[in-house]
Amino acid sequence: MQDIPTFQDIQKAHKTIAPHIHRTPVMTSMNINQLAGAELFFKCENFQKVGAFKYRGATNAVLSLGAQDAGNGVATHSSGNHAAALALAARNRGIKCFVVMPRTAPKPKIDAVRHYGAEITFCEPTLKSREETLETIVSRTGATVVHPYDNFRVICGQGTAAKELLEEFPDLDSIFAPVGGGGLLSGTALAAKSMKPSIRVYGCEPANADDACRSFRTGQLLPSVNPKTIADGLLTSLSERTFTVIRAHVDDIFTVSEESILQAMLLVWQRMKIIIEPSSAVALAALLDNHLNFKGERSGIILSGGNVDLLNLPFRAG
Amino acid sequence: MQDIPTFQDIQKAHKTIAPHIHRTPVMTSMNINQLAGAELFFKCENFQKVGAFKYRGATNAVLSLGAQDAGNGVATHSSGNHAAALALAARNRGIKCFVVMPRTAPKPKIDAVRHYGAEITFCEPTLKSREETLETIVSRTGATVVHPYDNFRVICGQGTAAKELLEEFPDLDSIFAPVGGGGLLSGTALAAKSMKPSIRVYGCEPANADDACRSFRTGQLLPSVNPKTIADGLLTSLSERTFTVIRAHVDDIFTVSEESILQAMLLVWQRMKIIIEPSSAVALAALLDNHLNFKGERSGIILSGGNVDLLNLPFRAG
Structure with a gap:
């Protein structure tokens, strides 16, 4: 069994990263509340540095390194928000960051990682x-690998978003968070259940990438098989560690259709005037799809990030 | 000469409307500061009710009516944010709102006005x-006409956005606001120069709708001639009243190209993760085009609104 963070570990992480991250705002929308029949509190990690909650975990991992390890830098293979987050966290500590990216990665993502000063090595687009x-x-190089979610320090960092949300709104009945590899969801569950044992924590994922839901239902860690969804941050599979936390502390996992994701994303853009990525819309979509079960609740929604290619949006006229 | 508000009038308006409007947040972006070489403070009226500063002026106009006049309702001809703002302000007071719209108005705008409960009468798409x-x-009906900008109470209401901005950041060197009919700009200038006489106030408009700049330069009120710009909130011409205020209190008027507007809009969406309409981007575009003249300044930017047709965006790939 791998190490699982305690709430004390999350508190320590929060002390470590607080001077370096944004304490993101919590927004509300009367309009969306009316649609949901509930009172929703959106934790806006789209306003976090690099545009995603990933900066919390990456910063905690980088700042937790001893001086000698830090001197060798950090490394990861990722084509998403984690790579940009790790690159910026490393730059802010003045250490090197090595990122392996598939040759086929979209140019905006390559540019973002390069912009934050990481050394990129391109590879073939296979996991091998x-x-x-x-x-x-x-x-x-001797660099320390920082996994995007199967990492103790990363999970601690991701849990600080829910910690901030509950510090500001202690009387929430439930929290909805998207689940891909499970770093955010397990950190959220660990923090929330420690701060308020009666709170319910829900994972939310695309029906087209429903490995977490299938794993949760069967009690067996099942991989993501050919996931295909606009929620491109949620393609990954759980790890043993995140699955252990999720089984122990998450109340249920909801799956949502691509159409629900798109509608929830459009709703937030239109009514709240903020930009969220499809992965973030999954949590609101799950609540709206199941709103009859959450009438009158006060629910937290973790908006995980806001990085979208504005020149290639999924919205279509008509 | 028509009545010009004093700062006392704006203060009174603020007391009247404060319980009904959002006190919108002021956002900053390290990234855009670096590009500008200045410290920018964005007053986010895109988060105002109905998604635009127009709700301030409309609310002040509606709440300033005596009981008898109010009983007859309010009316306007507009196809933009003012109509939606007036409709919601009227509904909140429980009075009628009559809106004249051209048959050719875009469906989302018609829907918004109808959504807020106004009675719409369609007409031909001519001013006559x-x-x-x-x-x-x-x-x-005996309804009171509330003009979108050539109205004493409306100008007072629009001035409250700059008042809030300067209350929060009293040491700004300058404020940039878009100018169409001049309601926002004249309210901004009246409030800002009263609160801090040394502050500079700049109007910003599309080069393709440069009537305010030409009027300012020549000292003669010149109409907008065939304006064609993506900044669809800035097509209107100044009135005698707003021109009088602008001549007296505005330091300069900048014009910007369509390309600059588009780039500034994209920049805010990408870096700040908030949705602003093209008219709002005009103020940032003016500052960025002239950034060499504002090095190291602390500048306020009024982001006037966030209502865009998400299914028909101006961004193009490539």
């Missing part, structure tokens, strides 16, 4: 090539 | 038809 390339870099 | 139709409605 990613892992082998990362291994080569690590043996050459 | 609009005015005649409005006159017919007024003579039938």
